[in-house]
Amino acid sequence: MFGVVGRFLSNATNRIDAKGRVSVPASFRAVLLESGIQELYCLQDFIYPAISVGGPDLLDRYEKQIASVDPFSPEANRMSLLVHGGGVFMRLDAEGRLMVTDFIRDFTGISSEVTFVGRSDHFQLWRPQAFHEAQAAAREGRFGSRPV
Amino acid sequence: MFGVVGRFLSNATNRIDAKGRVSVPASFRAVLLESGIQELYCLQDFIYPAISVGGPDLLDRYEKQIASVDPFSPEANRMSLLVHGGGVFMRLDAEGRLMVTDFIRDFTGISSEVTFVGRSDHFQLWRPQAFHEAQAAAREGRFGSRPV
DNA sequence: GCCTCTCCCATTGACGCCCATATGGTCCCA
DNA sequence: TGGGACCATATGGGCGTCAATGGGAGAGGC
Numbered sequence: 001m002f003g004v005v006g007r008f009l010s011n012a013t014n015r016i017d018a019k020g021r022v023s024v025p026a027s028f029r030a031v032l033l034e035s036g037i038q039e040l041y042c043l044q045d046f047i048y049p050a051i052s053v054g055g056p057d058l059l060d061r062y063e064k065q066i067a068s069v070d071p072f073s074p075e076a077n078r079m080s081l082l083v084h085g086g087g088v089f090m091r092l093d094a095e096g097r098l099m100v101t102d103f104i105r106d107f108t109g110i111s112s113e114v115t116f117v118g119r120s121d122h123f124q125l126w127r128p129q130a131f132h133e134a135q136a137a138a139r140e141g142r143f144g145s146r147p148v
Numbered sequence: 149m150f151g152v153v154g155r156f157l158s159n160a161t162n163r164i165d166a167k168g169r170v171s172v173p174a175s176f177r178a179v180l181l182e183s184g185i186q187e188l189y190c191l192q193d194f195i196y197p198a199i200s201v202g203g204p205d206l207l208d209r210y211e212k213q214i215a216s217v218d219p220f221s222p223e224a225n226r227m228s229l230l231v232h233g234g235g236v237f238m239r240l241d242a243e244g245r246l247m248v249t250d251f252i253r254d255f256t257g258i259s260s261e262v263t264f265v266g267r268s269d270h271f272q273l274w275r276p277q278a279f280h281e282a283q284a285a286a287r288e289g290r291f292g293s294r295p296v
Numbered sequence: 297g298c299c300t301c302t303c304c305c306a307t308t309g310a311c312g313c314c315c316a317t318a319t320g321g322t323c324c325c326a
Numbered sequence: 327t328g329g330g331a332c333c334a335t336a337t338g339g340g341c342g343t344c345a346a347t348g349g350g351a352g353a354g355g356c
Binding site: 167168241242247 | 313
């Protein structure tokens, strides 16, 4: 439907239902299907208050990045804390929804709605307002609020 | 109509119908056809409250720029937030119309009419009044309002 | 036994694909 | 040169399909 474009693009906001589930946008599910991704790795972004979601390769890339810096640096320490201590694995239900756990809520501030944001090789979960603020800040060359 | 076209030029305002569709001006469609562009990359502009529309090469240009810096750097993260999170692929229907989604409306303020503005290698979608104001401001050497 | 998660089915509203109409312009020909 | 056929564009709308969402009921863990 969105053509032969195999990457995560755009942003869309969906509601969380009474059971704490939220539908992943169809265009994102199409990319997951195309990539044969069934197991979703969810990690905390290094900069923004958002959860990054992708296939198993996403974890690999983060670990490579950690390995590339001085392993005793505060930066490597901090990244490991997020990647290893903060990463979880999830899967979608038959309708393409995922559970919004406390892990996601606490880190992002998400409560009733989720903004899905494409990042090319993965996508992210944001609190709607936080996303808009971060985007506006990015346009002005700033970064917006850091997590925690 | 023959040969000379090649670029997106001039501007035109069309109405949005009851189903939220709007006709892309025929002269713009001719350029798209000539360029063999079927998938339209639509990006929320960095400066103006307008959507930029072009072929996949438009996205390629931005991605090259991102690729030129450390992919885990805050700077790459920030650019991706705009280029990937603020961009989407769309396609025209059989009559050469496109859906004016909330993605477009929220960012531009477009509600009932769309002004198409040629920008040589791409074109833009504007709220008519915002376009006139920005043009007037540009004549005086200013930039006009920034996006929300 | 209660609470949580998963699988299944139902609803509704949005979108894609298709065909129809109006309007204005161009070209041809008498 | 004026009339009229013809065409392209912009616009309207029917209808089937699918996505987003809601909710029931069973399986399994604490």
